[in-house]
Amino acid sequence: MAEQIAKNARDAFTVLKTLSNEERNEALKAVHDALAQTKQEILTANKEDMANATKANLSSSLVKRLDLSKGDKFDVMLQGVLDVASLEDPVGKVTLARQLDEGLDLYRVSAPVGVLLIIFESRPEVIANITALAIKSGNSAILKGGKESLHTFTAMANVVNEALSHTKVPRNAIQLIESREDVAQLLDQDQYIDLVIPRGSNQLVRNIKSNTKIPVLGHADGICSIYVDKDADLQMAAKVVLDAKTNYPAGCNAVEQLLIHRSLASKTLEVVQLLLESNVTLHVTQQVASHLPESELIVPAVDGDFDKEFLSFDIAVDFTDDVDSAIKHINEHSSGHTESIITENRETAEKFLKAIDSSGVYWNASTRFADGFRYGFGTEVGISTNKIHARGPVGLEGLVIYQYQIRGHGQVVGDYLGGGGSREFIHKDIDIRGVTL
Amino acid sequence: MAEQIAKNARDAFTVLKTLSNEERNEALKAVHDALAQTKQEILTANKEDMANATKANLSSSLVKRLDLSKGDKFDVMLQGVLDVASLEDPVGKVTLARQLDEGLDLYRVSAPVGVLLIIFESRPEVIANITALAIKSGNSAILKGGKESLHTFTAMANVVNEALSHTKVPRNAIQLIESREDVAQLLDQDQYIDLVIPRGSNQLVRNIKSNTKIPVLGHADGICSIYVDKDADLQMAAKVVLDAKTNYPAGCNAVEQLLIHRSLASKTLEVVQLLLESNVTLHVTQQVASHLPESELIVPAVDGDFDKEFLSFDIAVDFTDDVDSAIKHINEHSSGHTESIITENRETAEKFLKAIDSSGVYWNASTRFADGFRYGFGTEVGISTNKIHARGPVGLEGLVIYQYQIRGHGQVVGDYLGGGGSREFIHKDIDIRGVTL
Numbered sequence: 001m002a003e004q005i006a007k008n009a010r011d012a013f014t015v016l017k018t019l020s021n022e023e024r025n026e027a028l029k030a031v032h033d034a035l036a037q038t039k040q041e042i043l044t045a046n047k048e049d050m051a052n053a054t055k056a057n058l059s060s061s062l063v064k065r066l067d068l069s070k071g072d073k074f075d076v077m078l079q080g081v082l083d084v085a086s087l088e089d090p091v092g093k094v095t096l097a098r099q100l101d102e103g104l105d106l107y108r109v110s111a112p113v114g115v116l117l118i119i120f121e122s123r124p125e126v127i128a129n130i131t132a133l134a135i136k137s138g139n140s141a142i143l144k145g146g147k148e149s150l151h152t153f154t155a156m157a158n159v160v161n162e163a164l165s166h167t168k169v170p171r172n173a174i175q176l177i178e179s180r181e182d183v184a185q186l187l188d189q190d191q192y193i194d195l196v197i198p199r200g201s202n203q204l205v206r207n208i209k210s211n212t213k214i215p216v217l218g219h220a221d222g223i224c225s226i227y228v229d230k231d232a233d234l235q236m237a238a239k240v241v242l243d244a245k246t247n248y249p250a251g252c253n254a255v256e257q258l259l260i261h262r263s264l265a266s267k268t269l270e271v272v273q274l275l276l277e278s279n280v281t282l283h284v285t286q287q288v289a290s291h292l293p294e295s296e297l298i299v300p301a302v303d304g305d306f307d308k309e310f311l312s313f314d315i316a317v318d319f320t321d322d323v324d325s326a327i328k329h330i331n332e333h334s335s336g337h338t339e340s341i342i343t344e345n346r347e348t349a350e351k352f353l354k355a356i357d358s359s360g361v362y363w364n365a366s367t368r369f370a371d372g373f374r375y376g377f378g379t380e381v382g383i384s385t386n387k388i389h390a391r392g393p394v395g396l397e398g399l400v401i402y403q404y405q406i407r408g409h410g411q412v413v414g415d416y417l418g419g420g421g422s423r424e425f426i427h428k429d430i431d432i433r434g435v436t437l
Numbered sequence: 438m439a440e441q442i443a444k445n446a447r448d449a450f451t452v453l454k455t456l457s458n459e460e461r462n463e464a465l466k467a468v469h470d471a472l473a474q475t476k477q478e479i480l481t482a483n484k485e486d487m488a489n490a491t492k493a494n495l496s497s498s499l500v501k502r503l504d505l506s507k508g509d510k511f512d513v514m515l516q517g518v519l520d521v522a523s524l525e526d527p528v529g530k531v532t533l534a535r536q537l538d539e540g541l542d543l544y545r546v547s548a549p550v551g552v553l554l555i556i557f558e559s560r561p562e563v564i565a566n567i568t569a570l571a572i573k574s575g576n577s578a579i580l581k582g583g584k585e586s587l588h589t590f591t592a593m594a595n596v597v598n599e600a601l602s603h604t605k606v607p608r609n610a611i612q613l614i615e616s617r618e619d620v621a622q623l624l625d626q627d628q629y630i631d632l633v634i635p636r637g638s639n640q641l642v643r644n645i646k647s648n649t650k651i652p653v654l655g656h657a658d659g660i661c662s663i664y665v666d667k668d669a670d671l672q673m674a675a676k677v678v679l680d681a682k683t684n685y686p687a688g689c690n691a692v693e694q695l696l697i698h699r700s701l702a703s704k705t706l707e708v709v710q711l712l713l714e715s716n717v718t719l720h721v722t723q724q725v726a727s728h729l730p731e732s733e734l735i736v737p738a739v740d741g742d743f744d745k746e747f748l749s750f751d752i753a754v755d756f757t758d759d760v761d762s763a764i765k766h767i768n769e770h771s772s773g774h775t776e777s778i779i780t781e782n783r784e785t786a787e788k789f790l791k792a793i794d795s796s797g798v799y800w801n802a803s804t805r806f807a808d809g810f811r812y813g814f815g816t817e818v819g820i821s822t823n824k825i826h827a828r829g830p831v832g833l834e835g836l837v838i839y840q841y842q843i844r845g846h847g848q849v850v851g852d853y854l855g856g857g858g859s860r861e862f863i864h865k866d867i868d869i870r871g872v873t874l
Binding site: 013014017018098100104106111113114194195209210213215217233236239240242243244247248327328331342349351353354355356357358359360361362363364365366368369370373374375376386387388389390391392393401402403404405406407408409410411412413414416418419420425427437 | 450451454455535537541543548550551631632646647650652654670673676677679680681684685764765768779786788790791792794795796797798799800801802803805806807810811812813823824825826827828829830838839840841842843844845846847848849850851853855856857862864874
């Protein structure tokens with residue numbers, strides 16, 4: 001069963017890969033129109049899921065995420081499909097062109113990755129979002145939603161597949177599956193599936209990473225740090241830390257640890273005052289505590305507090321000797337997501353930017369800027385803490401890779417140096433701005 | 438033990454990452470000089486390995502690969518270190534620059550991946566090669582060689598580490614380990630190791646892929662194909678196929694299957710004549726056989742011949758109905774390495790180039806061109822059949838990824854649309870040619 005689903009996705013991909021940007025966009029338009037026309041039907045199915053969720057006593061935040069009828073959520077979802085269609089085609093971009101010899105040219109051309117497996121939790125609008133991203137980038141996708149959104153999911157799946165069946169995009173380019181068992185089996189289909197993208201809790205991502213040989217694009221943790229340097233503008237530091245912690249504490253780009261240069265010890269309260277006023281609990285080392293007044297918001301840091309994603313109004317705070325020890329601490333304790341230094345000293349900042357190994361390294365800005373929308377990517381596939389392929393906020397370019405094309409006239413390696421012959425390669429770069437294939 | 442090795446590599450990386458191109462090049466120069474000065478010592482150790490290999494009745498091809506004193510191999514190895522040093526710095530390149538707002542700029546900057554684990558078989562010159570590539574790209578590397586090269590390996594390891602200890606590159610940036618047990622444990626260190634690069638047999642690569650959660654850069658198989666279209670220049674086809682098969686049959690870019698358009702059935706012999714003259718055995722379907730004379734070089738294809746990497750003077754041959762069926766066959770049976778179409782028809786060629794999913798897609802050229810040297814990459818880390826990060830011949834850029842830098846003036850997300858405020862992002866691209874950070 002899982003193997004057949006994966007094989008069908010692969011077969012659909014071989015067709016999808018050959019379609020033009022216009023053909024892919026037409027399919028997105030068809031999906032958009034079909035979802036718009038069946039809005040009531042889908043919302044009825046969605047109400048059923050919500051009723052079941054309420055009956056099952058699921059958390060109110062989960063029920064809220066399930067709700068497609070809330071505000072303009074459905075229309076925003078629809079507009080998102082059209083927005084993706086209007087983005088520049090990520091496929092077929094020439095990123096390298098080189099004349100190897102007379103009449104023998106090499107091109108590196110962007111191409112879809114292949115078959116994606118997307119596993120997500122309760123948000124049903126992800127279906128439209130991922131359908132749009134996958135088709136736009138020429139990838140097949142297998143989508144697996146959470147069981148709490150089963151009815152919404154089934155309704156939308158039928159609409160999407162029916163809509164696609166009237167376009168050049170094969171129906172199987174987007175497959176939606178339901179049962180939990182299928183996922184385990186799909187994670188074994190490394191022969192057909194090229195990339196797994198989990199969208200959900202850290203627990204979900206970690207489970208998936210441990211159970212598949214297929215590459216996984218995602219982030220398990222977002223343990224972000226801010227280092228307040230001795231040359232920091234303290235007012236700026238206080239404001240940035242406040243934003244990074246409280247703007248959206250559940251976000252993976254929220255700050256979880258604050259390191260303050262030891263020379264600022266006597267000014268610690270200046271840095272954390274706004275946090276305390278916003279009812280953030282500070283988990284502090286003893287040294288930090290000795291420079292702060294007593295407060296129920298100031299508690300002793302315990303083991304693991306500096307390796308913890310609080311995702312709440314909590315932050316770990318310590319002193320550090322200098323920028324080098326801050327860098328060392330961060331490279332050891334952060335999750336490689338996003339770290340920020342607050343300083344007016346350019347040299348110190350450059351050192352930090354150069355030495356930190358995380359996907360986002362900021363100077364005088366809130367870690368909360370780590371986001372595809374804020375980076376201007378148009379849309380976001382997710383945020384990655386991987387060290388290869390794609391890091392940080394991932395736009396459509398995370399769903400493409402490249403192929404090397406050679407266009408020749410019957411040349412053979414045996415004629416060239418290194419292959420037995422005497423002909424030399426030219427290896428002359430061609431300006432890619434002038435290339436259309 | 439393995440954990441300590443991996444942790445040491447990670448610690449060394451945090452220093453290595455901050456070094457300038459000049460500092461990394463100086464270390465390469467030191468390694469080069471030290472290897473040059475200890476040439477006799479290393480060759481003596483190498484002779485010991487060769488004697489042991491001969492005693493142990495290892496295959497002559499393996500003994501040959503072990504031999505560092507053959508011809509100018511040692512000097513080529515030394516020159517290779519300097520060549521890598523002279524390449525453009527792969528680190529710190531700005532590949533995206535965008536003004537997010539006044540005084541808030543985003544940069545995407547190339548950065549080393551981190552810690553590499555390189556596992557290779559008999560060729561001891563790989564030590565110098567990988568040391569150079571890793572240091573040049575700012576990565577730490579843990580190298581594990583085959584036990585048959587133990588003495589050479591130990592001698593070179595001592596020289597490399599001693600040389601590094603007088604440079605800014607930490608000694609532990611390059612660690613050479615010997616025992617087989619360590620590898621299994623190292624493959625578990627996904628906390629510290631970012632990328633595994635196996636250089637050796639398909640068996641080696643497959644074993645490693647099955648035994649680690651760390652991403653693996655490599656190719657398990659090279660099942661390359663050539664499709665001879667109805668509009669092919671048959672003389673060209675015969676010449677290209679001959680080169681692709683016989684120039685170096687043990688290479689992963691050698692052709693293993695030949696598909697001929699059915700309309701050329703009566704001209705089959707023209708296409709394969711040169712192969713037969715070169716003593717290549719054709720594994721043919723019954724239909725193909727019926728168009729060829731009897732010969733001991735023409736044998737019936739058996740199950741699996743079209744999914745096989747012969748790596749020898751053997752090739753599987755079949756007819757196919759048209760370019761579409763050739764594409765379908767190749768997308769199903771090739772290993773995603775390199776495929777070539779021989780045709781004078783541009784439309785057919787473009788269809789092939791667009792539809793084939795392999796890392797190399799060629800028009801009128803031998804598959805043997807799939808090689809870092811021939812592509813003009815200066816050096817080659819290996820060839821990858823992965824679908825993400827790096828495909829095909831991988832140069833230094835396969836060892837780097839990127840980081841996002843934000844340089845601001847204390848901006849916070851809460852002031853902007855989407856974060857609770859009303860400020861809009863500018864999102865204006867900056868010409869990267871003018872950017873120096």
